[in-house]
Amino acid sequence: MTAFRIGPAVADAFPDTLIALVTATGLRGHEPWPDTAAALADLEQQLEAGTWQPADETDPRIEAWHTAYRSFGTNPRRIRPSVDALGRRMAKKGTLPRINPAVDSYNAASVRHGLPAGAFDLDHLTGDVDIRYADGSEEFTPLGEPGTIENPKPGEIIYADATGVLTRHWNHRDAHRTRVTEDSTHVAFVLETLHATRDGHLLKMAAEELQGLLIPHTAQTRVHYLDAAQPEATV
Numbered sequence: 001m002t003a004f005r006i007g008p009a010v011a012d013a014f015p016d017t018l019i020a021l022v023t024a025t026g027l028r029g030h031e032p033w034p035d036t037a038a039a040l041a042d043l044e045q046q047l048e049a050g051t052w053q054p055a056d057e058t059d060p061r062i063e064a065w066h067t068a069y070r071s072f073g074t075n076p077r078r079i080r081p082s083v084d085a086l087g088r089r090m091a092k093k094g095t096l097p098r099i100n101p102a103v104d105s106y107n108a109a110s111v112r113h114g115l116p117a118g119a120f121d122l123d124h125l126t127g128d129v130d131i132r133y134a135d136g137s138e139e140f141t142p143l144g145e146p147g148t149i150e151n152p153k154p155g156e157i158i159y160a161d162a163t164g165v166l167t168r169h170w171n172h173r174d175a176h177r178t179r180v181t182e183d184s185t186h187v188a189f190v191l192e193t194l195h196a197t198r199d200g201h202l203l204k205m206a207a208e209e210l211q212g213l214l215i216p217h218t219a220q221t222r223v224h225y226l227d228a229a230q231p232e233a234t235v
């Protein structure tokens with residue numbers, strides 16, 4: 001069992017934070033996921049038709065993350081929140097990337113609802129996961145760069161387990177060690193908002209949408225929520 005925790009200092013600084021943890025056990029990543037393929041195609045068709053577009057930095061959902069990034073010393077136009085980078089890429093290219101079914105599923109939910117999303121292979125975690133401020137001693141190896149080691153700056157918000165950093169700049173980029181592949185069978189997906197009062201309904205819609213995409217391809221899936229009042233969940 002793995003506990004995910006919002007650190008007290010982070011909860012104090014961002015008291016309206018709400019995080020959805022969507023867990024999947026017995027995930028089958030090698031079979032076709034037609035509903036996920038259809039979800040990606042639907043977003044791309046809406047974009048092409050001009051009936052929908054990804055949230056950009058003028059949108060309050062993205063603007064909130066830019067403000068948060070600046071609060072811990074990160075320039076959000078140089079190092080962008082994941083949903084911002086994904087939406088910009090889609091707006092430019094007209095398509096979403098195809099990585100693998102599980103990743104494609106959370107990308108679809110993320111860009112549709114304008115909320116950051118990520119995922120961790122739970123079988124590659126060490127101990128519990130804390131969402132906290134970095135002290136500068138931690139190490140991070142970015143997704144797709146197994147030979148690279150970075151050190152988050154003191155005061156940067158990170159996800160971290162006992163071995164190292166899982167996500168820098170809160171939700172900019174996930175770690176290579178806990179990346180989700182077709183072989184991953186036990187996964188925790190994360191969706192986040194800093195303004196639950198305003199956007200909590202969107203977060204819950206996104207979590208339900210993601211869970212719906214996962215259900216046909218997993219033995220069991222559950223949704224947990226973390227906030228300042230209930231900052232910990234065990235998955």
